[in-house]
Amino acid sequence: GENVEQHPSTLSVQEGDSAVIKCTYSDSASNYFPWYKQELGKRPQLIIDIRSNVGEKKDQRIAVTLNKTAKHFSLHITETQPEDSAVYFCAASMGGGADGLTFGKGTHLIIQP
Amino acid sequence: KAGVTQTPRYLIKTRGQQVTLSCSPISGHRSVSWYQQTPGQGLQFLFEYFSETQRNKGNFPGRFSGRQFSNSRSEMNVSTLELGDSALYLCASSLESGGTEAFFGQGTRLTVV
Numbered sequence: 021g022e023n024v025e026q027h028p029s030t031l032s033v034q035e036g037d038s039a040v041i042k043c044t045y046s047d048s049a050s051n052y053f054p055w056y057k058q059e060l061g062k063r064p065q066l067i068i069d070i071r072s073n074v075g076e077k078k079d080q081r082i083a084v085t086l087n088k089t090a091k092h093f094s095l096h097i098t099e100t101q102p103e104d105s106a107v108y109f110c111a112a113s114m115g116g117g118a119d120g121l122t123f124g125k126g127t128h129l130i131i132q133p
Numbered sequence: 134k135a136g137v138t139q140t141p142r143y144l145i146k147t148r149g150q151q152v153t154l155s156c157s158p159i160s161g162h163r164s165v166s167w168y169q170q171t172p173g174q175g176l177q178f179l180f181e182y183f184s185e186t187q188r189n190k191g192n193f194p195g196r197f198s199g200r201q202f203s204n205s206r207s208e209m210n211v212s213t214l215e216l217g218d219s220a221l222y223l224c225a226s227s228l229e230s231g232g233t234e235a236f237f238g239q240g241t242r243l244t245v246v
Contacts, residue, residue: 021192054235063223063237064176109176120166120189121225121235123176 022047024112026124033100034132041095041127043110050112053086053093054121059106067108068095097129105131135160137226137238145244151212154241158205158226164188165207166235167199170221179222182207183229214245 023046033039045053054069070077070084070093077084081100086093097104107128111121138157146152158165166189167179178191182201199209205226211218221242225235 052233056237063239066234066236069234111176120178120181120191121168121176122178123168125175 022050022112022114022122024110024122024124026110026127028127029125030128030130032130032132035100035102037100039095039097039100039104039129041108041110041129042092043094043112043124044090044092045112045122046091047112047114048088048091049114052113053084054111054113055084055095056109056111056123057106058109058126064109100129100131102131102133105129137224137236139222139224139238139241141241142239143242143244145246146214147246148214148216150214151210152214152243154209154211154222154224154243156207156209156224156226156238158207158224159236162226162228162236163205164227164229164233164235165201165205166225166227167207167209168223168225169193170223170240171219176223179209211243216245219243219245 026043051072056064057067058064070086081098083096107126109126110124113121140155164183166181169177181189185201196212201207221240223240225237227233227235
């Protein structure tokens with residue numbers, strides 16, 4: 021089955037700096053890669069996603085890049101703000117008629133004032 | 134539009150008992166997936182239902198089962214509860230099956246004593 025590795029497990033950055041979280045996946049058939057943000061005691065919320073036919077996608081301060089050859093995708097957050105502090109999860113889905121996300125272990129992002 | 138609703142929010146059960154959790158997806162969504170979230174293992178996929186059929190199943194023992202009704206509402210059942218089943222159980226709904234945006238409910242916090 022699919023395996024998703026996520027690094028780092030904890031990331032501390034100064035407010036206003038950029039943050040990068042990296043994930044690798046094992047199954048080359050995976051074609052959908054969402055990122056979720058989970059604040060303490062709350063549900064995971066989708067912040068951005070990318071499909072395998074696209075190399076990069078941006079939404080304001082958030083961007084995701086995908087390298088299908090290397091089976092690697094990354095989340096980039098620019099101009100970080102205190103409200104960006106949360107746990108971020110990457111995931112991979114095979115799609116193709118069946119759902120089910122395989123998640124990375126999560127990255128605890130801490131924004132230092 | 135109402136979000137994904139899970140009931141109950143909290144449950145305390147004794148080892149050996151069974152439990153049923155409920156998930157009402159977003160109106161119009163036909164796919165429901167279930168996940169177990171623990172501090173040690175992170176978010177792990179249990180199973181996915183689409184149009185009352187189980188489309189995909191994660192690596193969990195047969196004590197974990199589920200079903201989906203014609204109105205897309207889903208239930209998850211865990212029999213012969215073990216202490217290790219203590220976790221946050223999340224369901225997510227998607228419009229269609231296969232690599233589409235998944236929206237999570239608030240989860241059911243199950244504690245087995």
